[in-house]
Amino acid sequence: MAKERSHTEKTSAGDKSIGFDYQYYYFLHRILNLGVGQSAGLEIKDDVHTQLDADFNILYQVKHTVQTDASGAPVALTELDADLWKTLYNWSKVISDEVEGREKVLAQLDFVNKTEFHLVSNKSQRDSNKFLRLIIDFQDGGVKFKELIDHFNGLTTKDEDIKKYIDTVATLAIEVKKKFFENIRFELELDDIIARVKRSIRETFVDEKKIDYVFERLDSSISSDNFMAVKNDMTLLVSFEDFTQRYGKIFDEARTKKLVYYPFIPKIPDDIFAQTFVKRLIDIGDLSFGDVEDAVEYTTFKLRLSRHLDIWVQIGDLVQTEVVKFHSDAALRWKNEFKGTFRNCDTEAKILDAANELLKILRRQNFILDETTLDLELSNGELYLLTDDKRIGWHRDWKQHD
Known part of the structure; x- marks a missing residue:
């Protein structure tokens, strides 16, 4: 059973801050895995997105929770979880965005055929979430789409916000929903995002003992670039070519035999x-x-x-x-x-x-x-x-x- 939290705890700045940090470090993980011609953006097309080529995008909704279960682990993503349905609601609005010219079914189908939708969270995955299990089984060919859509149509809740989210997804045409559900991916139980970033750094052939050096310098540089982008009312979009040009020197220095410098603030003696x-x-x-x-x-x-x-x-x-x-x-x-x-x-x-x-x-x-x-x-x-x-x-x- 999840630990009950006071209203002050629920609305604390720390909770919001860690959510932003989680999103930022997931973005850092994504740009470390770009290929030639690919790019990643922070809060442009979604929380995070990657463009694999001119015709294919991956949208990432990144959700972090500080709520824990009785064992101290992050709570599970439930079938009627607000994070789940707000995410599907946001994607449904993107799919049918009239401003982007997608008010017609054909345009929506064209969009979902060229897009993957990833829900990333530190929440855990449980078999009790039947809707999530049916989506995965449908994608694997284990169940028919009718079984999935029948379960979706039968979902009920007294929560007005979640009901609104479900109703919005329901307004998508049946053929759009089918392709949409085919292209949803779940990256759950991703709790230690910094460890994931460091593993990505290691996979770029950086010596293990220099991973922290690369992480600290890269984190500092990209954080500064993001701050300047926000300050100038711009967004942070990094292509593979941008990344190698702007941050490649950090990796080059780490791969040489030269000693590298580490940032730290020394404690000055009292006298x-x-x-x-x-x-x-x-x-x-x-x-x-x-x-x-x-x-x-x-x-x-x-x-x-x-x-x-x-x-x-x-x-x-x-x-x-x-x-x-x-x-x-x-x-x-x-x-x-x-x-x-x-x-x-x-x-x-x-x-x-x-x-x-x-x-x-x-x-x-x-x-x-x-x-x-x-x-x-x-x-x-x-x-x-x-x-x-x-x-x-x-x-x-x-x-x-x-």
Whole structure:
């Protein structure tokens, strides 16, 4: 028995939000499965649609529920389910849309012959839904159309909305209904839609350990494109060619041996000025205690570098010996510059000038890790990480400052 929910729970923004997200991620799944010459749209011809060629479309009505049964699983799609009948109602209105020139039966038949209608939901499928079972059996040749249509004609309900939906489907001509019912498909029990998207990414020959990287970048890019489309009163339509041109680089980078970057927001320490590297930068006048913004930025660089090294080792892109060598190479670069920097520095002012020059030189360098040239943020982060580890310093007498 489904858990009863309060009116507030039924109308919560969270329920609506997850429904929109479910629809969006199903759209993402669909565009990942496009072929040459095909396209997919979000909220254009339906919740989601794909155009397989100039003459054939698939319309998707995407329905998500947060209601669960006694076992905690999403509730079943019942025979008189509002989601089921509102979906069939919407499709019936599309089929007979006079604005699209389909007021005549022949035009409606032409349309349904070139269209599939998919109901996608996380709701479960049960044998107790006789109407759904009869549609599937009719399509498989297990029952005659008469048995299906007789059951359809005998459906009754006290719910006025559902009654209106059923009555609208009933207004379709019998030959249109027959072809319509032949072309309805049910994709039920699709609960973990993000897992489905990631499986689609894996099936594009992306290494399993880089699936999350591709998913996060693709999700961010397409979400931004959809936001801009809505903002400009447009719709998001993506063809196979668009997809490869606009997002193909994400997959190309994931398939190379180059290390890939992962987005994350680091947790900044409560006392950023207590960090060793910050103290050493203050020693030479590169930072002061009032430079909070710069101190936070440099700390972010350090934490990004540290986090990426951990991720790359965890997922197997690097082994620990390569990380050790990377640190040693960076420290050697510092040492080579350090040795000559402080020659002829006989005053504290000259020492500080030389220290800042040394820092400037190394901040401009991109370090290389396992054939990947790191960006300046991560390269600078390595300098700050090594400073924290007390392997390098900036003042000539930096070891005496610890």
